[in-house]
Amino acid sequence: xxxxxxxxxxxxxxxxxxxxMTQADLxxxxxxxxxxxxxxxxxxxxxxxxxxxxxxxxxNVPLDEVFEYHEV
Amino acid sequence: xxxxxxxxxxVAAATVLIYGWYAIKILGDAATTPLSKIDYQDLLIxxxxxxxxxxVVSHIxxxxxxxxxxxxxxxxxxxxxxxxxxGGYVLGTGLLVVLVLAMAETEHFWIAHAALxxxxxxxxxxxxxxxxxxxxxxxxxx
Numbered sequence: 001x002x003x004x005x006x007x008x009x010x011x012x013x014x015x016x017x018x019x020x021m022t023q024a025d026l027x028x029x030x031x032x033x034x035x036x037x038x039x040x041x042x043x044x045x046x047x048x049x050x051x052x053x054x055x056x057x058x059x060n061v062p063l064d065e066v067f068e069y070h071e072v
Numbered sequence: 073x074x075x076x077x078x079x080x081x082x083v084a085a086a087t088v089l090i091y092g093w094y095a096i097k098i099l100g101d102a103a104t105t106p107l108s109k110i111d112y113q114d115l116l117i118x119x120x121x122x123x124x125x126x127x128v129v130s131h132i133x134x135x136x137x138x139x140x141x142x143x144x145x146x147x148x149x150x151x152x153x154x155x156x157x158x159g160g161y162v163l164g165t166g167l168l169v170v171l172v173l174a175m176a177e178t179e180h181f182w183i184a185h186a187a188l189x190x191x192x193x194x195x196x197x198x199x200x201x202x203x204x205x206x207x208x209x210x211x212x213x214x
Contacts, residue, residue: 032147035074035077036146
């Protein structure tokens with residue numbers, strides 16, 4: 001079972017709304033591998049702040065529209 | 073699978089294959105010679121050279137076949153650090169055993185093979201940790 005982080009995201013939905021951008025395209029724009037984008041979307045990996053900003057800027061939305069932090 | 077994860081699998085497989093072969097060879101010689109009297113030095117050197125060569129060739133072949141050379145990203149680096157961190161504990165603990173053997177003036181065959189065993193075990197624990205982390209994700213807060 002995948003280990004979930006406290007940080008959730010809507011990367012998949014944003015990617016779909018951005019003309020169905022592929023994971024590979026998003027990965028290339030954010031300087032990470034496609035597998036890292038997959039892991040982020042599945043909640044198995046929390047990106048660094050820098051990568052989080054890159055993802056938000058790719059979709060042209062504020063950071064907190066992409067990522068949410070849930071108190072335990 | 074990223075190039076880094078693939079590389080981890082290659083190293084783990086090569087470790088099991090080559091060191092397993094070495095162990096079988098040494099234990100085979102033990103049928104005719106007491107273990108501590110076996111001339112293992114040349115075989116050990118050959119094994120290390122074969123191990124390194126196997127890893128290099130495997131990486132090259134895989135890169136050619138898959139045409140995938142990703143380079144590592146932040147997730148790869150985090151997983152690598154965590155794997156090395158866990159393996160480091162195994163290595164440190166195991167080296168205490170080697171130290172005790174040396175202080176007890178044990179025959180060098182046993183000291184050398186205790187050190188080798190610790191290195192192999194640490195490498196396998198590191199690789200297993202990384203593979204598990206690639207599949208399940210990093211621990212919270214790491």
